[in-house]
Amino acid sequence: MTTTTLDTLGLGATATITGTSGDDAALLRAMGLREGAVITVRRVEPCIVSAGHARVGLSTVLTPTIEVAVTA
Amino acid sequence: MERSKSCGDADHNPANMARPVVALVGQPNVGKTTLFNALCGLRSQTANIPGTTVDARTGTCSDARVIDLPGTWGLDLNQPEAEAVRDCLGGHRGATFTPDVLVIVLDAANLARSLHLAVQVLSSGMPCVAALNMIDVAQRRGLQIDPSKLASWLGCEVIPTSARSRQGVDELRATFSRAKESTATLPDSTDPSGTSDWVDGVIRESIPTPPPADQDRFGDRLDAAFTHPLLGIVIFLAVMGGVFWTIFEFAGIPMDLIELIFGHVGGWLAAVLPDGAVKDLIVDGIVGGLAGTVVFLPQILILFFLISLLEDTGYLARAAFVMDRVLRKFGLPGQAFVPMLSAHACAIPAIMSARLVPDRRDRLAVILVAPFLSCAARLPVYVLLIGILFAEQPVLAGLVFVGAYVLAIMAALLSALLARRTLIKGAARPMVLELPAYQWPSLRSAILTCWDRGWLFIRKAGTVILGMVIVLWWLSTYPKPPEPVQATNTDTSIVAQDDAAPINPMAWSFAGRIGQGVQPIFEPLGWDWQLSVGVMTSFAAREVFVSTMAVLVAGGDDTDDPQVLKRIATARRDDGQPMFTAASAASLLVFFVLAMQCLPTLAVTAREAGGWKWAALQFGWMSGVAWFAAWITWLIVTWSGG
Numbered sequence: 001m002t003t004t005t006l007d008t009l010g011l012g013a014t015a016t017i018t019g020t021s022g023d024d025a026a027l028l029r030a031m032g033l034r035e036g037a038v039i040t041v042r043r044v045e046p047c048i049v050s051a052g053h054a055r056v057g058l059s060t061v062l063t064p065t066i067e068v069a070v071t072a
Numbered sequence: 073m074e075r076s077k078s079c080g081d082a083d084h085n086p087a088n089m090a091r092p093v094v095a096l097v098g099q100p101n102v103g104k105t106t107l108f109n110a111l112c113g114l115r116s117q118t119a120n121i122p123g124t125t126v127d128a129r130t131g132t133c134s135d136a137r138v139i140d141l142p143g144t145w146g147l148d149l150n151q152p153e154a155e156a157v158r159d160c161l162g163g164h165r166g167a168t169f170t171p172d173v174l175v176i177v178l179d180a181a182n183l184a185r186s187l188h189l190a191v192q193v194l195s196s197g198m199p200c201v202a203a204l205n206m207i208d209v210a211q212r213r214g215l216q217i218d219p220s221k222l223a224s225w226l227g228c229e230v231i232p233t234s235a236r237s238r239q240g241v242d243e244l245r246a247t248f249s250r251a252k253e254s255t256a257t258l259p260d261s262t263d264p265s266g267t268s269d270w271v272d273g274v275i276r277e278s279i280p281t282p283p284p285a286d287q288d289r290f291g292d293r294l295d296a297a298f299t300h301p302l303l304g305i306v307i308f309l310a311v312m313g314g315v316f317w318t319i320f321e322f323a324g325i326p327m328d329l330i331e332l333i334f335g336h337v338g339g340w341l342a343a344v345l346p347d348g349a350v351k352d353l354i355v356d357g358i359v360g361g362l363a364g365t366v367v368f369l370p371q372i373l374i375l376f377f378l379i380s381l382l383e384d385t386g387y388l389a390r391a392a393f394v395m396d397r398v399l400r401k402f403g404l405p406g407q408a409f410v411p412m413l414s415a416h417a418c419a420i421p422a423i424m425s426a427r428l429v430p431d432r433r434d435r436l437a438v439i440l441v442a443p444f445l446s447c448a449a450r451l452p453v454y455v456l457l458i459g460i461l462f463a464e465q466p467v468l469a470g471l472v473f474v475g476a477y478v479l480a481i482m483a484a485l486l487s488a489l490l491a492r493r494t495l496i497k498g499a500a501r502p503m504v505l506e507l508p509a510y511q512w513p514s515l516r517s518a519i520l521t522c523w524d525r526g527w528l529f530i531r532k533a534g535t536v537i538l539g540m541v542i543v544l545w546w547l548s549t550y551p552k553p554p555e556p557v558q559a560t561n562t563d564t565s566i567v568a569q570d571d572a573a574p575i576n577p578m579a580w581s582f583a584g585r586i587g588q589g590v591q592p593i594f595e596p597l598g599w600d601w602q603l604s605v606g607v608m609t610s611f612a613a614r615e616v617f618v619s620t621m622a623v624l625v626a627g628g629d630d631t632d633d634p635q636v637l638k639r640i641a642t643a644r645r646d647d648g649q650p651m652f653t654a655a656s657a658a659s660l661l662v663f664f665v666l667a668m669q670c671l672p673t674l675a676v677t678a679r680e681a682g683g684w685k686w687a688a689l690q691f692g693w694m695s696g697v698a699w700f701a702a703w704i705t706w707l708i709v710t711w712s713g714g
Contacts, residue, residue, distance in 0.1 A: 024502060029264065030099075030145035031506060032185040036268060042292060046299055046393055048507060053213060054182045055291075055509075057299070057393040059400075059502040 002070050006039075006047065007063035013041045015068035022065035031056055033066060093170060094136040094248050096203075097157060097193050098177030099186060100143035101508045103205045105129070107177060107235035108140035109520045111245065116520075117527065127427070128156070129524070130168060136248050139169060147192040148262070152432055161196050173251040175244070176202045180210035180217055180232070181509075183279070187271045190226065192261045199251035200228045203244050207232040209509070215279060222278040227256025236514055291510055298387065304394035311387070312413050315378050319371055319417055326370040334363030352549060357542040368672070372421040372529055373522045375414055379425060380521040384513035388428075389505055396503045402485040403492030405434045406503055412438070412484065415445035416477075419673045423680050424525060431501045437488045439681050440690050443673050444484035446477050449614045450664060456618055457661040460641045460652045476665045483666055483697060495689075548583040548609050583609050597663065597699070598656035598706045600645040607663070614669045659706035667698035 003018060017037045020028045032051045033039065042048040047058045058066075098104040108116070108129060116131030116138075129140040141160060142153040156165070163170040176193050178186040183204075194200055204219060223230040229247050233240035259270040298304050338359040345351040382388045388410070396406025404412075407429045415422035422442045429435040446454075454476055462469035492498075579588070579602075587605030594604045602621070610617035621640045643651040652660075668674065668691045678687040 024504060026149055027145060027151075027504060030149060030188060031504065032182070034188075034264070034268065043295060043299060045301065046397065048295060048299065048393075052182055052184060053509075054185060055295075055507040057389070057503065057505045057507050059396065059504065061502040062504055 004068060004070060005064045006041075006049070006058070006066040006068055007060065009041045009044075009068065009070070011041055011044050013070060015039055015041075015070045017066060018069050019067040020065060021067075022062070024062060025065065028062070028066065038071070039068070091132065091136050092172040092248060093139065093168070094173045094175055095139045095141050095160065095169075095171035096175045096177055097141050097161075097189075098143060098205075099145050099179065099189055101506050102143070102177045102179040102186060103235045104143055104177045105140055106514065106517055107175075107203060107205060107233065107241070107244075108138060109517055110235045110238050110241045111138050113520070116524065128160075128169065133245060135245050136173070137168075139171065144189070146189055151430075153430070161193075161198065172199065173248055174198050174200045176200055176226075176228075178202055178204050178230075180204045180207045181213060181215065183210075183215075183217065183222075184271050184275050187274055188267060191258055191267050191270065194226060194228070194254040194256070194258055195261045197253055199253055200226075201244070201247045201251045202226055202228055202230045203240070204230050204232045205235055208234040208237065208239065209511075216281055218278050218280070222274065225256060225274045225278065227254035227258070228252065288509070294510060295390065295507070298390040299394055301394070301397070304390070305398075308391045308394060308409070311382070311391070312409075315375070315382075316413070316417055318378060319374050323370040323374055327367050330367050330369070331363060334359055334366070338363070353542070353546075356549065357545040360545065361542050366530070368418060368420050369526055369529065371418050372424065373526050375417070375421045375425065376525040377518050377522045379410060379428070380518040381513040384511065384517060386508045386510045389507050393503065393505055393507070400503075402489045404437060404485075404488050405429055405431065405501065406505075408434070408438045411442050412445060415442040415447060418447050418449070419443040419445070419670065420529075420676050423673065423676045424529065426680060433492075433496045433498055434501065436496050436681055436686070437491050439677055440491060440686065440693075441484040441488045443668055443670065443677075443690065444480050444487060444666065444694065446480045446665065447670075449670065450476075453610075453614055453617050453664045454661070456621075456640065457652075457657050457664070460657045461654060461661070463641075472661075476661065479662070479665050479701075483701075487693065487697070546582075547586070548581050549577075550581060553577050553580040579605060593699075596706070597659045597702045598653065598710070599660065600651060602643070602645070603651065603656070603660065607660075607669075610664075611669045611671065614664060617664070655706045655709040658709045659702040662705045663698045663702040665698075666694060666701055668694035 006015075009015060015038070017033055017035055017039060019035060020033060028034075032054055033049075033056060037051045039049040039051045042050050042055060045060075047060065047063050049056055049058065096104050096108055108131065111133045112129075112131030115133070116129050128142060131138050131140075139160070141157050144151065144154040144157050147154055147158050147161075159165045160169045160171065161174070174193055174196070176190050178190060190202065202222070204217065204222065207217070210217060217232075219230045219232055228251070231240050231244045231247060233244055235241065259266040261267060298307060338355050341359060342351065342355045345354060379388070382391075391409065392406035394406070395409040399406055399408050408426075410428055411422040411426045413422075414425050419442055422445075423439050426435050426438045426442065429438055454473060458469045458472050458476075462472060579585075584605050587608035588601045590608065591599070591601045591604040594607065599607070606617050606620045609620045618640075621643075641652060645651050674687040674691060677690055678684045681687070
């Protein structure tokens with residue numbers, strides 16, 4: 001399992017969040033993008049991920065602050 | 073938690089005060105407001121939470137007073153909404169906003185995420201019940217939730233609800249009187265990993281069958297189109313074009329009707345009241361002022377109705393996401409596109425719709441620059457001045473018309489950029505937005521939103537606007553010029569007045585005198601005193617300029633008469649020179665594109681931005697920019713031989 005950041009993932013990739021950093025880390029966690037959450041990349045540019053049945057759109061400023069472990 | 077009910081109470085009705093205060097707490101997009109509407113319907117209003125910049129809706133149902141607290145992702149976040157909810161739960165925002173019972177609104181389709189906020193709310197030690205909302209959506213997705221298991225983990229009653237279809241709403245209402253403090257053993261809400269473990273346990277037991285993966289292929293395809301960098305913008309422009317076409321197509325008839333009704337009321341009052349100052353005040357000041365305010369209502373209602381429908385479908389979140397990349401360069405968030413587009417119809421609903429922007433600094437920037445954009449009221453002035461400048465050159469006239477719009481947009485965006493780098497410093501909050509599932513909009517919610525926004529406009533802005541319009545009417549009406557007197561053989565002292573030119577009432581009024589007094593300020597722009605008076609009176613509303621000029625230089629106020637417009641275009645100064653040269657008309661056009669000349673807009677800015685200092689700043693900045701740009705224009709056109 002390789003660890004990287006969300007901005008490097010391609011369309012359809014599934015990964016588990018291993019950490020969030022930056023000023024908006026608390027907000028991201030509260031929105032469901034917390035450690036252990038499994039996410040799927042639904043769109044790369046602009047970035048849309050699904051976590052469970054929720055879909056979250058993220059500014060490209062934020063995607064490098066989300067560390068993930070790629071699972072598929 | 074120390075709680076007091078001493079201040080900031082907005083509801084003094086004794087019958088209502090006896091009812092318990094129930095607050096709805098939840099994350100955004102969990103159907104909290106729909107649940108509030110199902111509980112209270114029209115018996116509600118929007119109110120500012122005292123001491124904050126955040127609004128909440130308050131209402132009554134048969135059993136309780138209900139507050140729809142702003143949606144927040146977590147109570148521990150450093151955001152205005154989270155702070156307001158924390159304060160209300162702590163009893164620091166007055167009796168109206170101090171709840172006796174909390175309804176935790178959970179999203180049944182995204183339960184795990186909702187539970188993190190639920191832990192924080194349950195830990196407050198207040199009586200709670202939980203509404204497991206959007207249960208129908210969860211069931212359609214194959215999620216089977218056991219409410220009794222969930223209730224034992226939360227330590228409070230759990231009522232499955234679907235606010236859109238009113239399912240479970242009555243059962244929820246019945247729990248208000250028996251709500252109790254949570255009896256569960258809760259994790260420490262400040263320990264993220266402990267809370268996550270607890271949430272995992274709740275999900276395992278409450279949803280015994282693992283939920284199926286998100287298979288919304290239709291949603292994927294719509295997202296691919298709506299958030300595409302190019303196609304997304306084209307779709308967005310088409311949708312907003314449709315919105316404004318609808319506003320222009322359908323607002324015209326009720327607006328004409330409002331003007332007709334007020335015209336008849338004014339005419340009837342003019343006929344029955346005796347001549348004098350009181351009649352002038354009632355007919356021209358109050359009825360005229362009310363007509364000028366209420367006439368905006370159809371535009372406001374239609375705009376908010378359509379915005380509510382778009383928001384409900386889930387499209388608006390996608391559009392904000394697409395526009396974010398464009399507007400972010402100017403320090404504005406993606407959500408700013410709705411107010412900025414609305415401002416091309418009228419700045420008043422535009423400023424009111426800035427409430428869609430979640431961050432206060434972002435919202436403030438939008439409010440301050442939205443009136444730069446060319447609203448419909450500027451059109452008559454554009455038509456007059458461009459007609460003077462390019463009477464025989466329709467293509468050039470069209471280009472200048474487009475140029476006026478482009479100039480306004482550039483002024484708004486650059487002003488926003490400047491504001492975000494100086495006055496409202498701080499990086500714009502990076503966009504992170506939940507994209508709600510696509511669904512059919514709720515007509516009921518749209519109608520209730522219309523009602524709420526319309527009433528807010530009438531109740532708050534209407535009173536202030538009316539007062540200001542009456543003051544401006546007084547300034548432009550009084551003092552009245554002396555009546556011309558017929559000379560007689562026995563009164564030789566007034567014979568001289570027989571030969572004097574008739575005094576123009578507008579020029580004689582306080583506003584006219586102020587216009588003449590400030591004429592030196594406008595002289596560098598190439599304007600004489602008559603143009604200065606026209607500009608001064610148009611600070612009430614831009615379209616007044618044309619009628620003022622008609623009265624001042626054309627001897628009539630029928631601005632639909634081509635002869636009157638022609639007389640304005642060919643009017644001369646006191647020294648015999650043409651009033652409108654290419655340079656003076658161009659500088660006047662640029663001034664009207666950029667200047668803040670709308671008292672109602674200033675009143676709404678003060679209300680929405682949270683103080684008159686923002687309205688004063690807006691007025692000062694826009695007037696300064698307008699004067700400077702008009703001066704540069706006059707210099708350039710004069711030097712180029714215009």
